[in-house]
Each structure stands twice: as structure tokens, then as C-alpha cells.
Amino acid sequence: MNIEQKITASIQQAFQELFGHQATLEELALQPTRKEFEGTFTFVVFPFLKITKLNPEASGAKIGEYLVANCDVVSSFNTVKGFLNISVSETSWLDIFSKIYGNADLGQLPTNGKKVMVEYSSPNTNKPLHLGHLRNNFLGYAVAEILKANGYEVVKANLVNDRGIHICKSMVAYRQHGNGETPASSGLKGDHLAGKYYVIFDKEYKKEIQQLVAEGQTEEQAKKNSPLMLEAQEMLRLWEAGDKDVVDLWKTMNGWVYEGFDATYKKMGVDFDKFYYESDTYLLGKNIVDEGLEKGVFFKKENGSVWVDLSADGLDEKLVLRADGTSVYITQDMGTCELKYQDFHFDKSVYVVGNEQDYHFDVLFKIMRKLGRPYGDGLYHLSYGMVDLPTGKMKSREGTVVDADDLMQEMIDTAESHTKELGKIDGFSAEKAAELYEILGMGALKYFLLKVDPKKRMLFNPQESIEFQGNTGPFIQYSHARIASILRKADQIGVDYSSAGFEGLDKLEPAERDLIVILNEFEKKITAAGEEYSPSVLAQYLFDLAKEYNRFYAELSIFHENDPKVQSFRIAISAITAKTIRKGMQLLGIKVPDRM
RNA sequence: GGUCCUGUAGCUCAAUUGGAUAGAGCAACUGCCUUCUAAGCAGUAGGUUUCAGGUUCGAUUCCUGACAGGAUCACCA
Numbered sequence: 107m108n109i110e111q112k113i114t115a116s117i118q119q120a121f122q123e124l125f126g127h128q129a130t131l132e133e134l135a136l137q138p139t140r141k142e143f144e145g146t147f148t149f150v151v152f153p154f155l156k157i158t159k160l161n162p163e164a165s166g167a168k169i170g171e172y173l174v175a176n177c178d179v180v181s182s183f184n185t186v187k188g189f190l191n192i193s194v195s196e197t198s199w200l201d202i203f204s205k206i207y208g209n210a211d212l213g214q215l216p217t218n219g220k221k222v223m224v225e226y227s228s229p230n231t232n233k234p235l236h237l238g239h240l241r242n243n244f245l246g247y248a249v250a251e252i253l254k255a256n257g258y259e260v261v262k263a264n265l266v267n268d269r270g271i272h273i274c275k276s277m278v279a280y281r282q283h284g285n286g287e288t289p290a291s292s293g294l295k296g297d298h299l300a301g302k303y304y305v306i307f308d309k310e311y312k313k314e315i316q317q318l319v320a321e322g323q324t325e326e327q328a329k330k331n332s333p334l335m336l337e338a339q340e341m342l343r344l345w346e347a348g349d350k351d352v353v354d355l356w357k358t359m360n361g362w363v364y365e366g367f368d369a370t371y372k373k374m375g376v377d378f379d380k381f382y383y384e385s386d387t388y389l390l391g392k393n394i395v396d397e398g399l400e401k402g403v404f405f406k407k408e409n410g411s412v413w414v415d416l417s418a419d420g421l422d423e424k425l426v427l428r429a430d431g432t433s434v435y436i437t438q439d440m441g442t443c444e445l446k447y448q449d450f451h452f453d454k455s456v457y458v459v460g461n462e463q464d465y466h467f468d469v470l471f472k473i474m475r476k477l478g479r480p481y482g483d484g485l486y487h488l489s490y491g492m493v494d495l496p497t498g499k500m501k502s503r504e505g506t507v508v509d510a511d512d513l514m515q516e517m518i519d520t521a522e523s524h525t526k527e528l529g530k531i532d533g534f535s536a537e538k539a540a541e542l543y544e545i546l547g548m549g550a551l552k553y554f555l556l557k558v559d560p561k562k563r564m565l566f567n568p569q570e571s572i573e574f575q576g577n578t579g580p581f582i583q584y585s586h587a588r589i590a591s592i593l594r595k596a597d598q599i600g601v602d603y604s605s606a607g608f609e610g611l612d613k614l615e616p617a618e619r620d621l622i623v624i625l626n627e628f629e630k631k632i633t634a635a636g637e638e639y640s641p642s643v644l645a646q647y648l649f650d651l652a653k654e655y656n657r658f659y660a661e662l663s664i665f666h667e668n669d670p671k672v673q674s675f676r677i678a679i680s681a682i683t684a685k686t687i688r689k690g691m692q693l694l695g696i697k698v699p700d701r702m
Numbered sequence: 703g704g705u706c707c708u709g710u711a712g713c714u715c716a717a718u719u720g721g722a723u724a725g726a727g728c729a730a731c732u733g734c735c736u737u738c739u740a741a742g743c744a745g746u747a748g749g750u751u752u753c754a755g756g757u758u759c760g761a762u763u764c765c766u767g768a769c770a771g772g773a774u775c776a777c778c779a
Contacts, residue, residue, distance in 0.1 A: 140723090148721090272779085466774090557715075565713090576726085583741085588739055591739060666737065
């Protein structure tokens with residue numbers, strides 16, 4: 107039983123004994139005391155005035171007195187209006203600290219026996235990754251790690267969109283303008299090479315449209331009649347028919363792209379347990395269409411197309427199979443959904459996909475539930491907002507994208523120049539230094555993208571967005587490095603900061619207590635981040651923790667402290683702060699350095 | 703036009719899910735390095751929470767209606 111539960115249980119008892127009222131633990135929830143008041147936890151009595159039949163102050167006082175007399179962790183209280191502010195004794199805080207300090211599984215909750223799949227990244231193989239993908243990948247990875255910490259067994263999946271008209275566009279342009287260029291001959295990363303021809307296609311395509319319009323066609327006609335577009339469509343048909351030349355080219359180009367993606371994923375620090383390829387899954391789902399027709403979930407129109415009617419659910423009628431019997435997007439998504447379940451028998455399945463597909467997933471999940479899938483209620487769309495630039499929305503065809511590889515390198519370079527300016531790492535080897543720049547640059551970038559509530563769209567200003575001070579990754583990393591330095595010194599001079607070193611300590615400075623209070627919230631935050639699928643909860647917490655530690659650091663001395671117990675305790679609390687930061691940042695996919 | 707999301711300090715974001723005088727960071731200003739890393743700490747200033755109603759002890763949070771921005775509404779993916 108943790109401290110909050112202990113206090114709420116006592117309040118429940120107080121209601122029983124003082125007012126003869128049976129309150130649920132749920133309605134007795136505590137909240138943190140605002141820092142301008144004395145106390146740690148606050149109980150709001152307003153909702154219970156009808157039960158106490160006293161004014162707010164008197165109600166609070168009565169419960170407060172009961173707590174001081176009957177709850178051993180409560181040392182004092184004060185009431186302001188209807189707010190009962192509760193103080194916890196210093197020895198209780200020290201007990202709590204000892205428990206945290208002795209916990210070998212800090213930040214890892216016990217297994218819950220449940221399995222969850224997290225699908226993220228899911229790139230197209232016709233162009234390199236950009237800023238929007240970074241948010242997706244960092245989010246997906248962090249959510250997966252957070253769910254692991256919550257006791258789930260996690261499968262990270264990547265559904266690669268490796269076929270379709272967009273790939274054919276790159277292929278057509280490559281055939282016409284490629285001259286046998288390869289990543290090796292051009293020095294371009296494979297994904298960038300494919301992207302180059304995707305852009306060439308679009309340029310040439312637009313020229314053709316202009317030409318055709320000049321010859322008197324409408325723009326719509328021109329788009330359909332453009333020889334390039336016709337060729338791309340023909341190539342798609344040939345691909346589906348298994349034409350050897352087309353398939354060979356497709357394999358070659360995709361191979362280049364995967365090499366490029368591998369490098370990018372490595373730099374991002376993300377990984378996957380299972381890859382799905384749309385070239386394998388795009389024909390799936392037709393059996394589910396049949397099943398839906400049998401069960402009466404779907405219906406057939408006169409022309410043979412198959413639909414689902416979701417108007418009773420506030421949605422619309424939605425096509426699930428074309429009149430010619432071919433699949434649409436949602437057909438294969440139904441099939442892939444079922445395939446994933448057959449492969450892994452998950453309890454939950456999370457899709458990390460941008461909010462422009464909200465409607466699509468709404469429909470997909472409603473369908474799977476109507477079909478009575480056992481996992482229907484476990485389907486979840488982690489919908490995140492777009493990343494906007496100051497110039498507006500990113501459009502890959504128009505070249506207004508921030509490339510992922512470029513941005514990551516830029517961050518690392520900035521970290522390098524910043525570090526050199528400060529001149530603190532003189533003893534570092536070149537490799538050590540390079541490693542540090544990467545840790546700092548990637549930390550800044552990841553933290554920036556993860557600290558915002560996923561569902562909100564966010565603004566990214568390449569010039570201004572990335573800071574190394576304030577609410578940033580490097581600030582938290584810096585706090586860790588400071589502590590690491592203290593621990594090195596403590597080890598060097600041989601201080602015992604095991605719990606034996608501060609046994610019997612019974613006094614606390616406010617800065618020490620505040621630090622214990624926030625350290626004690628770690629598991630609660632991991633739980634909340636997991637329940638809400640929101641790494642931002644954890645990011646915010648780690649910032650608050652680092653801030654609290656830096657206050658402690660500035661206010662209290664460690665190696666000038668004369669009382670050996672106090673000194674030992676301060677090192678211990680520093681050590682556990684570092685451990686919490688390291689573990690928490692790890693859940694966000696961010697590394698922390700020992701020196702910077 | 704229908705549906706959904708968003709609107710909080712000059713800027714970027716919080717606000718424990720209905721609680722106290724709405725908090726951080728950046729930018730601006732003032733202090734603090736002979737002491738464990740100043741990528742830090744302390745402080746000043748900055749707000750009619752887009753607007754108008756409503757619900758109640760109490761609203762940034764819930765409801766209604768405006769306004770603004772975005773997404774989506776294909777036999778595209």
C-alpha cells in the first residue's frame with residue numbers, strides 16, 4: 107500500500123467513524139498541495155459538506171484531527187477554505203525513500219500477462235523519411251517501451267508500404283532518366299536515390315499536363331491522359347501480373363531503399379520485432395468481406411460492390427470491396443488486422459498513425475467489432491497531430507520537407523559546436539566525443555518531439571525550436587551528468603552511500619523532502635503514460651524531476667556536509683535520481699551521458 | 703456544406719481529468735561561479751484561458767451558439 111492509499115483509507119475510515127458515511131476510495135482521491143501552502147497532499151472537502159453538515163473549515167479540521175490521531179504517516183494539517191492540506195512526517199518520507207532505494211526493479215512494473223502490438227513507422231518505399239516520420243517513430247518506440255515498463259509483452263511491428271502507384275512513379279522515372287545510377291555510383295543513400303526519381307517523375311508529369319492543357323485538354327483530362335501516368339499505371343498492372351523485368355527493378359530499388367532506411371532507423375535508435383510488407387498483404391481481407399456478408403454486417407449493391415452501413419454509429423456507408431471484386435485500402439487493413447492477430451494473439455493492438463486517418467480507423471475498428479473479433483475492444487488508434495513548419499504544411503512532392511537524415515545530422519552538429527564552446531570535455535577521445543554529440547543532438551530532438559501531447563499538432567521551427575537550455579533533453583541529460591560526477595567523487599573518496607550509511611537519519615531539509623515526493627511519483631507517471639499512450643506525461647515528469655534536483659543541488663552541499671549520515675543520504679538520493687532519470691529517458695528512447 | 707480535432711503569457715508548451723491566486727521554458731530585465739559541472743540556481747515582468755451565454759459552492763476543463771485554424775468526407779492509399 108503506498109502513502110496516498112494509506113491516507114485515503116484513513117479518510118474513508120474518518121467518514122465512517124465521524125459521520126457514519128461509507129465513501130468509496132474513488133471519490134476520496136487526493137491531489138498535490140499547491141506549493142504556496144504547507145503540506146504535500148490535499149483533500150478537497152467541498153463535495154462532502156452535505157455529509158459532514160459542517161462548514162468547509164470545520165469539516166477539514168475534523169478530518170485532519172482524525173488523521174493526525176489515527177494515521178501514522180500524517181504529522182500535521184491545515185485547512186484553507188475547503189482544502190485540507192496534509193503533511194507527512196519526515197520519518198515516513200525516509201521510509202518511502204528506503205523502499206525506493208532498495209527497489210531493484212525501479213521503473214519496471216510486474217508483468218500483467220497481456221500482449222500488445224504497437225505498429226509504427228510504416229513508411230512508403232518511394233522516398234526518404236522526413237520530420238513527420240520522426241514524430242511517428244519516436245512516439246511509437248517510446249509508447250512500446252512504456253508499455254513494456256507497464257508489464258505488457260510488446261511486439262513492435264512495421265507495416266511497409268512497398269507497392270502501389272507511388273513506387274511505380276519512381277520506377278518509371280528511373281527507367282527514363284536513371285542511366286543505371288546506383289547508390290554506390292551516385293554516393294546517394296538508397297532511399298534518397300528513390301526519392302530523387304519520385305521528384306523527377308512529378309516534375310515531368312506536371313510538364314506533360316501543362317503541355318496537354320496547352321493543346322486544349324482540360325486539366326482533369328490531362329492528368330488522366332499524361333503518358334507518364336499511363337505508363338506508371340501500366341507498370342502497376344505488370345507488377346501485379348508478376349512481369350519479370352518490372353519485379354526485378356522493383357526489388358532492386360526497394361533493396362536500395364531498405365538499406366537507406368536501416369541506416370536511418372539505426373540513427374533514430376528505433377527497432378522492430380516484426381515487419382509486414384504490403385506486397386504480401388494487399389490481397390488479404392476478401393475472406394473477411396465474405397464473412398461480413400454472411401453475418402449480415404456488410405451488404406451488396408446492384409453493381410456487385412460491397413458496403414458496410416455505419417450510419418447508426420454516427421458514420422456513413424463505406425465501401426469495403428469494389429464492384430470488380432478488387433480490394434480497397436480498408437479491405438487489406440481488415441485482412442492485415444486479422445493476420446496480426448493470428449500471428450501474435452494480442453490483447454491490444456496500437457496503430458501509431460497520423461490524425462488524417464482518424465475516420466479510416468474509426469471505420470476499421472467498428473467493423474472488426476461488428477464482426478465480433480475477440481480483440482475488437484483492444485484496437486487503438488494512437489492518432490498524432492501533424493508537425494507544421496513556420497512556412498506551413500510539409501509537402502514531399504513540392505520539396506518543402508525537412509529531411510529526417512539531414513535534421514538529425516544538423517542536431518548532432520549543433521550539439522558539437524555547443525559542446526566545444528563550453529569546453530568541458532577536454533579529456534575525451536574523438537570517438538567518445540562523437541558519441542556524446544550524438545547522444546545530445548538526438549536527445550534534444552527526441553525530447554522536443556515527445557514532450558508535446560501526441561494528439562496536438564505542433565510547430566517546428568528549424569532555426570529556433572531546438573534549444574539546449576530550459577525544458578529540453580540536454581537539460582535533463584545535464585542533470586544526470588552532474589550526478590554522475592558526484593558519484594564518481596563519492597566512489598573515489600570511499601563514501602558509503604548504501605542504506606547502511608544513513609541508517610537512523612530522522613531529519614530532512616525541505617529540498618530533500620521535495621525530491622523524495624517527486625521521486626515517489628515515478629511509477630504513477632509510468633502508469634499514466636501507459637494508460638494514455640502518451641510519452642509526454644513522462645517527459646514532463648522527468649523535466650520536473652531534473653528541475654527539483656538542480657534546486658537541491660544548488661541549495662545543499664554534499665562534500666562540505668559534516669554529518670556523515672546526511673552526506674551519505676544526499677549521495678544516495680542523488681544516485682536514485684540519476685537512476686530514475688536514466689530509466690525514464692530510456693523509456694523515451696533517449697540516452698544520458700555520464701559527462702558532458 | 704456534414705463530421706472530427708484544436709484555440710491558454712510576445713513565442714513553444716503544462717495544468718493531476720470540475721478545485722485554491724492558471725504554471726514551466728524561450729525571449730527581456732536583476733542577482734549568484736576561489737565551494738560537488740553556470741547546458742545551472744534565485745528573482746522581476748508578462749493572462750478578460752478566442753468570444754457570448756448556460757450548468758454549480760467552484761469552469762481552462764462539462765453543455766449550447768458564434769469566430770478562427772486544421773483534418774476528413776474517393777470504387778486513392
